[in-house]
Amino acid sequence: MAEENQALKDFTEKEYEYGWSVDIETDELPKGLSEDTVRAISEKKEEPEWLLKWRLKAYRHWLTLKEPKWAHVKYPEIDFQDMIYYSAPKNKPEISSLDEVDEDMLKTFEKLGISLEEQKRLMNVAGSNVAVDAVFDSVSVKTTFQETLREKGVIFCSFSEAVKDHPDLVRKYLGSVVPYTDNYYATLNSAVFSDGSFCYIPKGVRCPMELSTYFRINAMNTGQFERTLVIADEDSYCSYLEGCTAPQRDENQLHAAVVELVAHKGAEIKYSTVQNWYPGDKNGKGGIYNFVTKRGICTGAYAKISWTQVETGSAVTWKYPSTILKGDNSIGEFYSVAVTNNYQQADTGTKMIHLGKNTKSTVISKGISAGFSNNSYRGLVKIGKNATNARNFSQCDSLLLSSTSGAHTFPYIECGNKSAKVEHEATTSKVGEDQIFYCNQRGLDTEQAIGLIVNGYCKEVLNKLPMEFAVEAQKLLSISLEGSVG
């Protein structure tokens, strides 16, 4: 028994593998936050007047807000004056081929597990395509496959480029799903966001490749505030993946991103996240505070937004990808795996806001807690009074790997229409010793056994990830084979 527990501990206490930082010359603003900071960011980015005004409105509104405390997480007070709000690699490459990218940077990506090289390889081997926009600290350094996308009329670029090249689109949609007044962190992001990704799929176009962004926080004391905006015009389709990693540091770093998705009539957006921010060490020191606002809207009939997330990192996670189902017959989906260990805390879930008739939503959440961690699911299903025949099905499963970890479920249901049908199922289980022994008896050690069992437990969600990234997600769950054969 003692041995088994040890193996279980070894498994759950695996050290963060991405803990390193790269010395790249950066151009950064001094610490601190004020109207001048906001102006300086806007100026560095040579932004138009309207955007600066929008930022300033957000900043002024932020000053009137208090940090929210309702989540089931604990962390020390964040000193917003002790942070750097803009940090950009000095030698920002104007790119057309990989050769032009700073070598240190390329190394960084290689260490991320899915390097640009590997992305290219995947393209050839699997015959499927991945376009990458990598965000290194705050500035997008590399966008690949722009040409192929351009032929289809797909715009996929850094947020800054979008502001310069497609100002009308940005102006029309920025803040249309997550207004600058939305919440404390979203408001802060609106004031100081430095870069991010922008994507527009024109009417009737099926985006020919997976669009992917890699985020990584590199510089010390850098709050990362990126902004993602994805617009799928009528009857279009795109699949978008973001991956996140951060180097290991003792102090905590803040990450407060905003993601806005707009799916017009008949359009579908599949948004997948593999989040592996530094979770802090065994004793809970360091790690990323991940306070993210993600929301999508199905504006027209038969639109569909589907969120898939595999979350293994961050010291504290506060994140509720949500979907507003405005168009009749529109569909929202949320598939989530959240793994916490050591002293990690996650408070995550989704909101499904049903406004249109016959709208349908599905929520599948798998929480896995080990060590001394806390893993909470918080979900809201809201049925508006005009949402006749709305349907929701939610299933929240928690798996405990230790007796010192916690799993919590907070489902909220607000139903304003009698014809609606809302179903919620929840289970909590412990990983079975009999299952581990059964695996042992077939020659698998306990670590492999747990990997296999956990992976099986999450199968429903992992199956939703784009093929290309299933591998990485499984690696994150410490599994080598599952899903590749059979």
Next chain:
Amino acid sequence: MSLLTIKNLSARVEEKDILKGFNLTVNPGEVHAIMGPNGSGKSTLASVLAGNESYEVTGGEVDFDGKDLLDMAPEERAREGLFLAFQYPVEIPGVSNVNFMKAAVTEVRKHRGLEPLVAKDFLAYMKEKKELVELDGKLAGRSVNEGFSGGEKKRNEIFQMAMLDPKLGILDETDSGLDIDALRIVANGVNKLKSKDKAFIVITHYQRLLDYIVPDFVHVLYDGKIVRSGTKELALELEEKGYDWIKEELTEA
């Protein structure tokens, strides 16, 4: 040299002594049947040999193919060639039989100094073994034992045994819950796996199985130790008379 030598083995669970000085020697090529009333310790013996840590070994030694079995972790015992077909096979939701077996076969091969089989060869190997135990193709693609009927689970155990090609197979009541056809198929599977350097311990309540898998020895386990050993005829006698006469003889003695 013997394959398995159990000397004076004692084990307890939850403060309760179950095995009380158990002795058994199994040579390569032999089939031993172990019978005995409910609760006499048959599954406990199987669990202890397989290394289930819920059971505490309080005395005795076990030599397996020249190695100290009790000193090995459960997965090492498996890799060394000890296989247990569970009385109650465990379900592992979401993990397909194919992937489970791929992982297991890879480990066992690694232990034997062999490279992992490439997907194509593995699937061919699996097909061969599936046919050996006449396992429904659909079962192989499903999650390990999840939603399998009692009989399907048992057949899956024998399939896994065929895949892992052990030196010693311990079958804990693999016959219970099987219909007549399945019983014959499972027994045939075992017979095909039999060879001069492999051995089996077959735990069963029914002599019927022993018509198909003919044992070299039959032992009766009672109150934690073997109280009587014999040949196939002993099983017939037990079938006819039950265990009372043995119990009586023991109290008289």
